[in-house]
Amino acid sequence: MNAWPSHKMELYDGWILRFSYFYTHRTNSVEQFGPETLPWSEKIPYIEKEYARLGSQAIFKISPLVSDNFDFMLENRGYRVEHTTDVMTLLLADAQLDASTNEVSLLNGIPEEWMQALFSLKRMTDPRHLSVVPSMYRAIPKETICACVRSDSKIMATGLGILDRDYIGIYAIHVREDMRRQGLARQICTALLKEGQRKGADKAYLQVVEGNAPARRLYESLGFSHLYTYWFRVQPT
Numbered sequence: 366m367n368a369w370p371s372h373k374m375e376l377y378d379g380w381i382l383r384f385s386y387f388y389t390h391r392t393n394s395v396e397q398f399g400p401e402t403l404p405w406s407e408k409i410p411y412i413e414k415e416y417a418r419l420g421s422q423a424i425f426k427i428s429p430l431v432s433d434n435f436d437f438m439l440e441n442r443g444y445r446v447e448h449t450t451d452v453m454t455l456l457l458a459d460a461q462l463d464a465s466t467n468e469v470s471l472l473n474g475i476p477e478e479w480m481q482a483l484f485s486l487k488r489m490t491d492p493r494h495l496s497v498v499p500s501m502y503r504a505i506p507k508e509t510i511c512a513c514v515r516s517d518s519k520i521m522a523t524g525l526g527i528l529d530r531d532y533i534g535i536y537a538i539h540v541r542e543d544m545r546r547q548g549l550a551r552q553i554c555t556a557l558l559k560e561g562q563r564k565g566a567d568k569a570y571l572q573v574v575e576g577n578a579p580a581r582r583l584y585e586s587l588g589f590s591h592l593y594t595y596w597f598r599v600q601p602t
Contacts, residue, residue, distance in 0.1 A: 366396065368527040368534045370504045372497045375415070378403045382412065384419050385501065386493040390448045390597045392501065394424035397431055405438060413600060422602065428595040436598065444598035449575040453589035457533075457562045457569060460588045462555045464548060469556040472511040475502045475525075479511045482520035486539040510560050512553045516544070524553035526561050533561030535571040538580070550583055558587070 371383035371392040379401035385392035395412055409423075416423040425444070427436050472479060480499055489495065510526035510533075521544045525537040535557055540549050558569055571589065573580050 366398075367507055367529050368505065368536065370501055370506070372501055373419075377411070378408060380408070380412075382415060384416070384421065386491070386497060387421055388494050388498055388501075390424060390599075391426070393421060394426045394597055396426045396428075405435065409438075409442070416600070422600040424600070425598045426595060427598055429593050439598040443601040445601065447597050447599050449594060449596040450572050451575065451581075451594050452570060452572050452592045453584055454592045455558075455569045455587065455589045457558060457567050460558055460569070461586060462558055464551045464555045466552050466556040466559065468514045468549070469512050469552050470515065471556060471560055472513070473509075475505070475509055475511055479513055479520065479523060482513065483523045483537055483539060486520075486523060486541055508564070510557060510564075512556050514544075514549050514553065522549040522553055524550075524557050526557035528561060528564060528566060531565065531567050533558065533564075533566040533569045535569060550580075551587070554583070554587055 366381070366383075369391060372385040372388075374384070375382040379397060379399040381396050381398055383392050383394055383396065387393050401408070412425075413423045424447075425431075425435075425439060427439075477499075480502060484495065484498075489498075505527060508528040510528070512524040512526070513520045514522040522540040523537050524535065524539075527534040527536060535554060538550050538553060561569060569589070570592070571584060573584060
């Protein structure tokens with residue numbers, strides 16, 4: 366949550382409600398972060414009304430910190446599972462950082478050029494996202510490292526490292542479709558991990574959605590291994 370803030374957030378009895386016009390599940394869901402005192406029978410209807418007011422279905426993140434009974438309760442209410450995701454971690458001393466990074470440029474902060482290139486690579490066209498997502502990137506409270514690869518002065522691939530204590534988180538790895546399978550993602554990940562290590566990180570983490578086999582192969586080849594799995598429960602329409 367430090368690395369990826371939402372457009373709007375509300376604290377509610379040990380839960381945090383995150384809302385970002387459904388830009389991503391992570392930034393548009395409820396996460397449990399502390400002890401609670403109210404019964405679920407009271408909290409769930411409130412959550413559903415709050416998200417409906419904002420124009421969205423209610424979404425809950427189900428991680429190992431969440432009770433199995435809570436997940437079963439949502440299933441019984443008709444909530445479906447979406448975006449099962451694995452969190453992977455790496456000790457940087459054990460990383461396989463053998464790729465050349467000569468083509469990678471590292472940028473401090475989050476430049477507008479990099480952000481617009483990312484939106485283009487993601488084919489982001491929703492005007493609400495184009496309006497609010499830049500402010501979400503600018504609101505990241507931790508030190509950031511942007512990486513990119515250019516061709517003919519245009520950004521063809523992006524990556525983002527976010528430093529938090531002794532970790533670097535790897536985000537926003539995107540490569541233009543016609544430039545894929547040329548090792549650009551590996552170069553960007555390698556450059557970010559090396560720079561994170563130079564800045565004092567000794568561990569790294571990232572997230573990969575279930576079914577993204579090419580990304581998983583890349584991350585495993587760098588030395589990342591599975592730590593835990595989470596998924597989202599989405600309110601039925």
